[in-house]
Amino acid sequence: MNDTAVVTKADLVLTKAKLRKERWRKYKQYRALLIMMIPAMLYYLVFHYLPMYGVLLAFKDFKILQGIWNSPWVGFDIFEKIFHDEYFFTVLKNTMIISLYKLLFGFPVPIIFALLLSEVMNARYKKLIQTVTYLPHFISWVVLAGIFFTLFSLEGPVNTIVKLFGGDPVLYLADPRYFRTILVITSIFQGFGWGSIIYFAAISNIDPQLYEAAIIDGAGRFKRMFYISIPMLVPIIAIMLILSMSGILDAGFDQIFNMYNVQVYNVADIIDTYVYRKGIVEMNYSYATAVGLFKSVVALILIFAVNRIVKMIGGKDHALW
């Protein structure tokens, strides 16, 4: 049969009607599931999208009694104020520095740890180490901060060791020279074990035949690590590295808020802690919203940029969308 279709108008109308019918049938078929989606959509609308509308505050002179909508527009005045605020740049700088330090020193630790751990053949010992090192991840920063206060106090273990080597005791957590170092060390302490899981999984997914072949070729432990394990990890390392770039303005609110004090504000105050003090404490809602919006927009741009880079490097499979 030869029906090189001569599509008539009547046919088109018919298919359109068919499509509509088809769609209607689907709606009916999935009615129960669509109803199930209603609470979630309401939830997202109220608790996620309404606050997005709230960022209008950044462009308004907020008067509590008038509400967000009725407060007068001020355009970019508040942003202008922010960009003339010297302290804002201190805060921005602190955020970037702390975050970059954490990345630079904290990023390799879980990888090295996972490589070491994968060399352990004794299953029970391995399990024990994993259990112990994951633990700090599950303890709140309130508690961890309390513990570190003890460790770094004048009579604490750290200063005891310092004194043992002839140094003078230092109140580390109140000293601007040391505060960031402590932040980095303690954040590594909290996260390295948990962070190693993904690398550890990647290593145990490597085909054992590769190692077997290498052993037959006479490769020692280090050669196997350098020529098999590490190269096989490179893709996931790249992805993790790039992903963490998008969080560069998240220097760790929970940690810093619980560990800092007035003496170290100049080196420790970050965007998120500043927003809290300006907004919640001083009730300077518009200003704090504008600072927060600045952060969100930068983060959003970074995420899009990162996604592009991931696509270029790792291919579509690894991209976020």
Next chain:
Amino acid sequence: MINVKKSASDKLIDAIIYFILAIIMLLTLYPFWTQVVISLDGGGTDSAAYSSGIVLFPSQLTFGSYKLALQFDELWTGYGYTVLRTVLGVILSIVFTAMTAYPLSKKDLPMNKAFTSIILFTMLFAGGTIPSYLLIKELHLMNTVWALVVPGMIGAINVLIMRNFFRSIPEELEESARVDGAGYMRIFTQVVLPLSKPVLATVALWVGVGHWNAWFDSLIYITDPDKQVLQVVLRKIIIQNNTSDITLLIQNLGKNTSFSGRQLQATVVMFSILPMLIVYPFIQKYFVKGVMIGAIKG
């Protein structure tokens, strides 16, 4: 792996690695251990809390500071609110996350893409602290447990994880149920959910630990000092070093105690993490499994 006889140098490297890892393990445990020692040390002014340094064991075992801390009402109300928010939070999260993820697991669902985008976009952009704070205020949720439980109820990542898990359930199971005349609701509650225990448990654990450790929302949304969760009470005692509360407590109890502020701080730290330390080894493997489930991209 094939069995190769280990050479002497291999054994040496093994020994070194085992040793390094043992050190790392001890370093991870030691900070927690200091709290245990300080809280239990009954040596008075000779105790670890005073002399500090590198403490390994209590010089004299006492549970006195625990007895004292247990009479601290604020800790108990804090505990109560933490338990309440954790239980409520986990139940609501699991119910609503599963209800959201199940429809989305049907690729054929009308508007599936739109729903997914609406949910995923919230991962990219948020209104921020202040607009969320004002929203809670305007909804009159301040000083209620709902302010702690509802805003984070359906996490986008959890939806994704559950959706992917639901998709991995063989289609035939659902189809046979449908042939038997079951509707989606029935299939969901009687076929899909019972098969999804691993993912439900994982997400429940994650959400639960999140609630157990949360403090910031309670700090800003709960202004009534009698309704704060445990972590905020701890903050007051540990971080803001509000030991005047403790001193007051000691006075109220009318006791002459030799417990220092630091010892009581260590004690309340133990008080809060003890439940975690006890259950943690048993639930740890589920967390790890969860990370693996979450790592599956779909």
